[in-house]
Amino acid sequence: MADLANLMAPLGGECSPADRIADILDDLRAEHPIPLAVTSDEEIVGTIGLEAVIPALGPGLDTARVRDLMRPAPLLDGGQTPLHAAAALVAAGSNALLVTAPAGGPFSRRTEPVGRLCEAQILAEIGRNVVDKAPMKILRGWRDMGFNVPISPCQRNCPIKQDIATYVDYVSQGRYVDSWMVIHETNPFPSMLGRLCNHPCETDCKRGWDPGEDPVTIKSIKRFSTDFAWKQGLWIDYKIGPDRRQRIAVVGGGPAGLTAALDLRVQGYEVVVYEREAKVGGLLSTSIPPFRFDHKQLQWELDMILATGIEVRTSANVGVDDGDVKLTDLLDEYDAVFVSIGMMKGRILPVPGSDAKNVIDAMTFLRQVSYDRMPDNLQVGMRVVCVGGGAIATDAVQSSIKLGAKEVWMCAIEPEDRLPAFGNELHEAREIGLRMRTGIIVKEILVDDSGQVTGVAFAPLHEPQFDELSGKIIFSSVKEIEGAERVVVPCDYVIFASGQIMEGAGDPLPLTPRGLVAADRGGHTGVPRLFCGGDCVQGPSFIVDAVGWGHRVARSIREYLGEDMEADDGRLYQTIVERTDDHRLSENFARTEPPILEAAQRYDMSEVEQSWSDREAIVQAIRCFQCDSVHHYDSEVCVLCGACDDVCPEKAIDVVVFGEDRERSSGGDTMVCATSGGDPATGGYAGEIYINYDRCTNCRICEDHCPVNCITFERVRFVDDIMRVAEMPELRELIPVAAG
Amino acid sequence: MTDLSLLDPAREAPDAIDPVVADVMRDEVVFCLPSTPVDAIAKLMADNLLTEVPVLIDRRPVGYVASGDIVEQFVEGRVQVAGSDVVRPQPTDVLARDVLRHPPLLADEGARLGEVVATMRAQGRTMALVMHEDTHPVGMLTVWEIANHAAAQLRRGGAADG
DSSP states (O other): OOOHHHHOEESOOEEOTTOBHHHHHHHHHHHTTSOEEEEETTEEEEEEOGGGHHHHTTTOTTTOBHHHHOBOOOEEETTSOHHHHHHHHHHHTOSEEEEEEEOSSTTOOOEEEEEEEEHHHHHHHHTTTOSOOOOOEEEESOOOOSSOOOOOHHHHHOTTOOOHHHHHHHHHTTOHHHHHHHHHTTOSOHHHHHHHOOOHHHHTOGGGGSTTOOOOOHHHHHHHHHHHHHHTTEEEEEOOOOOOOOEEEEEOOSHHHHHHHHHHHHTTOEEEEEOSSSSSOTHHHHTSOGGGSOHHHHHHHHHHHHTTTOEEETTOOBSSSTTSBOHHHHHHHSSEEEEOOOOOEEOOOOOTTTTSTTEEEHHHHHHHHHTTOOOTTOOTTOEEEEEOOSHHHHHHHHHHHHTTOSEEEEEESSOGGGOSSOHHHHHHHHHTTOEEEESEEEEEEEEOTTSOEEEEEEEEBOOOOBOTTTOOBOGGGOOBOTTOOOEEEEOSEEEEOSOEEOOOOOTTOOBOTTSSBOOOTTOBOSSTTEEEOSHHHHOSOOHHHHHHHHHHHHHHHHHHTTOOTTOOTTOOOEEEEEEOOOOGGGGGOOOOOOOBOOGGGOSSSSOSBOOOOHHHHHHHHTTOOOTTOEEEEOTTTOOOOOHHHHHOTTOOEEEEETTSOOOOOSOOOEEEEEEESSOGGGTOOEEEEEEOTTTOOOOOHHHHHOTTOOEEEEEEEEEOSSEEEEEOOOOOOSSOSOOO | OOOGGGGOTTSOOHHHHSOBHHHHSBSEEEOBOTTSBHHHHHHHHHHHTOSEEEEEETTEEEEEEEHHHHHHHHHTTSSOOOOOSSSOOOOOSOBGGGSOBOSOOEEETTSBHHHHHHHHHHHTOSEEEEEETTTEEEEEEEHHHHHHHHHHHHHHTOOOOO
């Protein structure tokens, strides 16, 4: 520990007790944070610092005198430690002291003041060796921070570019509400996506790049934050921008439509949603069975969106039939129209017998379940065959079992290990009794004389081929085994989960030969004022893709309507720079999934997946490498020694000293620091430090080995003031998600 | 009769004498979290010439940490000063939440400086957190900004009374 003689500031600025504050104000400012010594008859009688300005402004700087505001100045020998100095300050109730040194020769007992020491210098000493010394600041406006901000692999892979590393880090710190708010910045349906997302983020998680390691359970961490906010009764109030006096119609109240509606509403547009169902949510509320999610949380999220002032017209179909709202009328009435009607109609393959009474498509089946109704003609004790092996099929077969079917078969053309359904959902279904036949193709629905279904006949197939990139089956490779005996599965009820089709909204919706809407990635259709997006453009995809469409199309519409996208419109834009946590101990923990209900408890519509405890969520969150952390080199301290470069286990750092002609090995091109210690030609040094953030795992070994302690890890976030957390009002339930 | 002093071109506008806080404040918010160790807060204070640091959860102020409390923790041995540039001390277990004071002193960005300084004086505070629409902090008003404004007033010969 340094002694006081090394920490103190020399004596210098002085004033008299009789001085007015106005007279010494410039000296106080010049010396800040060191106080002035107050002298009287050549004796130091106290100190006065800049903080005296606040009380002095009461009577006035011209009136207030030093003697009224000065503080006592204890004396302490220069050989003492900062600890002694701190104790002296606390005992004297002061914020500065005088450091003394022996005076008057070797045998003198006399001392004299030689310097000043204040609280700020002691604080600097306390903080001198703090490892995480990155600035924690909120800066007004958008600033060039002087270094590059990496986008983490998970964020890069996410269709809605969620700030994943941040919200995961906030959970690890116990900041669950903050985490939930970060999620909501780009995701209006976290309760759904926390349960049902196909999580492309996890596919590219850097934790999973390591041999023997599994990716962070990002999806379930999102669910945990959302569950917490729900249990705490929180709500998000969106700040609505100034009225733009432009009206936009959104056709289809699914995830794409509602995301776009919300984005547009907060920018001040008037938005009207046309929904043909009696409830909004689209696929979320009509195609996903109740045991997959919490209806009340979906209602909560829908209400947060609709509370912004979006008008919803339910049971209003936009189409070509009598009584339908016509698309041409909407184009006449509104400044822009966004069609996001999804692919809500199930397809029944036209095989013999497919028109029998007990044959239904999975979309209709699930829609009826979503209204808490028994699907048409399904009775307890029936034997059910579901044709198809995807996620919709899995939901249909599980629903059948839960609704009392005696025997349920899933029959698919793919082999069992290449089924498009998520692995754990299939596993769950099998635990409650699902049976499977794979590698077969449906040929006929067998019907008796009374028209009742008696079974389904399938033809066995050769091993089909799969597209390496998408993992989907190549239909041209599907070939029946010639001469093979047909497989007959006896049943009373058949569900076709063999694809979905779009029900058109009528002219002037441009269509592709595949029956989808012709539009680009931004939703532009070529028809003035008409934008389209979501499944009706892309084909059946995931919820998160639909939300991504909503964001993109909302932006396209804003641009189309002539909005100045760079204008701040009275919004508050801020940059947050904060330290990131050190998660090196995370290697002690393995990936886990949230618990699910015991199989014996899964024969009703209760939610299957359960929430994590705080402990488990934090443990999983600290497995995150925080790939959004940036190295911050203090270029005034760095001496370009190259220690960080030498010790980096990932070879992610390159310290390049000019004149050494050293080849960079990291392959990265993100320069984080340019340091100059003088002209190299005259013996100085100068160089640059490059980081390859694709390699960096934030192990912080470089930070540990830096001899001058100039490396820190920090996060830079750009935020605005659109969202505000509040208490949840009573849920409106005006447009209930659950009809039961 | 017309008050001729009102026609004095050198007379300062009321806003110059007692401006709104947004015109005087420091245009950044130095903050910590409830989970920030106090030695890191000490560094924040020393680096930014502060004696109080607001504690935020995301951007919501929940309290503040005062420098005197950190010094007291140091005196009581709960915070270590040791090590060197290559051997670091153990991180302290004392966190902002352990020395948290509240409520934080909040000032609207449109409030008058004199009014805010009077509140600071009455409460014995050295820092006010400047808020935008009562929701987000956008700046800080510390002794430094107040003194700079007062010095500018003195130079112009205006009243510096708070």
